[in-house]
Amino acid sequence: MSQWVLREAGVQNLRLEERPVPTPGVGEIVVRVAAVSLNYRDLWFIAGDQVDASSPLPATPASDLAGTVVGVGAGVKRFAEGDDVLSTFWGGWIDGECPPEAGVLGGSLPGVLAQYVVLNEAWAVRAPRSLDAVAASTLPCAGLTAWFALVEKGAVRAGQTVVIQGTGGVALFGLQLARAHGAQVIVTTSSAAKAQRVLELGATHAIDRNATPEWDRVVRELTGARGADHVFELAGGENLGASVRALRQGGRISLIGTLGAGSMSLPSVPSFLGRPTIQGIGVGHRRAFEELVRAVDALALKPVVDQVYAFDELPAALAHLERGAFGKVVVRVAD
Missing domain, CATH: 3.40.50.720 (NAD(P)-binding Rossmann-like Domain)
Structure with missing residues (x-):
C-alpha cells in the first residue's frame, strides 16, 4: 500500500512510501481508507509546530478518515468486515473528561493518510448512512x-x-x-x-x-x-x-x-x-461523535466541501487549505 510519510518538518519533505498492508492485533480493525479531510492542525504538524517528544518523526499526518473495515482482530466486538466507519479525532476519549493518556491521530498517535490504517476498535464510529465517504470524512474534527x-x-x-x-x-x-x-x-x-x-x-x-x-x-x-x-x-x-x-x-x-x-x-x-x-473546545469525545452521526442522518445535513484532491495531490490540497477554504478540503484515497 501507499502511505504519506513526513521525515523532516516541511511540506516539501512529505513522501509517498510503500508499506505492507497492516494486520490487526487484539482489539484492532484494519480500515481501507476512502477519504481523508484536512484540518489546520495538519498544516501546523507538517510545518513542525506540533512535533514534540510525544509525536516524533517520521510520522504520517492527519486524523480524519472515512473508510471500510476489511479486517478485524481477536476480541473485536464493535465492528465487522464491511462496516463503514469514521476515525475519532481523539484515541481514547470515550465520554466525560478527556483522560491524560488519550492521544490525537496524526499527532501522538499514527495518522491516517494511507490506503490502509489499523485502529483500536474504540477509536472509530459507524459512518452516517446518508453521506458518501468524502462528505463523511469531514465530521471527526470540524x-x-x-x-x-x-x-x-x-x-x-x-x-x-x-x-x-x-x-x-x-x-x-x-x-x-x-x-x-x-x-x-x-x-x-x-x-x-x-x-x-x-x-x-x-x-x-x-x-x-x-x-x-x-x-x-x-x-x-x-x-x-x-x-x-x-x-x-x-x-x-x-x-x-x-x-x-x-x-x-x-x-x-x-x-x-x-x-x-x-x-x-x-x-x-x-x-x-x-x-x-x-x-x-478541543474537538470532543466519542459519545458526542456518535450523537452527531445520528443527527446528520436525521437532519440530512450535507457538509460543505470546497474541493477534493487525489491521494497523490496532497501537497496541492495542503496549499489550498493554507490559502483559505470555504468549508473543507478533502483528499480522496480510494474510489
Whole structure:
C-alpha cells in the first residue's frame, strides 16, 4: 500500500512510501481508507509546530478518515468486515473528561493518510448512512467541534442568536447545526462574496468584517442591543475582546481557533459586567461523535466541501487549505 510519510518538518519533505498492508492485533480493525479531510492542525504538524517528544518523526499526518473495515482482530466486538466507519479525532476519549493518556491521530498517535490504517476498535464510529465517504470524512474534527460547542456544551435552542466567525469547516458546520436547531445565525467573514454564500447556506445575517471592522457593534444592532447568546471565537488575539462586547449578559463564547494569533486578550470591564462563560473546545469525545452521526442522518445535513484532491495531490490540497477554504478540503484515497 501507499502511505504519506513526513521525515523532516516541511511540506516539501512529505513522501509517498510503500508499506505492507497492516494486520490487526487484539482489539484492532484494519480500515481501507476512502477519504481523508484536512484540518489546520495538519498544516501546523507538517510545518513542525506540533512535533514534540510525544509525536516524533517520521510520522504520517492527519486524523480524519472515512473508510471500510476489511479486517478485524481477536476480541473485536464493535465492528465487522464491511462496516463503514469514521476515525475519532481523539484515541481514547470515550465520554466525560478527556483522560491524560488519550492521544490525537496524526499527532501522538499514527495518522491516517494511507490506503490502509489499523485502529483500536474504540477509536472509530459507524459512518452516517446518508453521506458518501468524502462528505463523511469531514465530521471527526470540524463537525464534532461545532457539535460539541453548540449542542454538548452550549445547549443551543430555537430563538437564540449565534455568531460564527469565518467560513472554514468548523464555522460552516456551526452555521448549519445552529440553524437546524432553530437559532438565528450571524456570520462574520472577509468578503462580500463569502457573505453572499453564507446567506445562501441559511445565515440570518452576514457581516463583511473588512468593510465593517467593528462587527461587534453591528451584532448588537442586529439583536436590538441585547447581544448574541453564543459566539464561536475562531480568530483569537484582540478579536476575543470584540466577541465579549458582542455577547449578551451571561452569554457563552466557545474558544475554537486562533488563526495564527498566539494569545488572546480580554477587555476587563465588559468581561466583569457581562459575566460571560468562556470555554475552550478541543474537538470532543466519542459519545458526542456518535450523537452527531445520528443527527446528520436525521437532519440530512450535507457538509460543505470546497474541493477534493487525489491521494497523490496532497501537497496541492495542503496549499489550498493554507490559502483559505470555504468549508473543507478533502483528499480522496480510494474510489
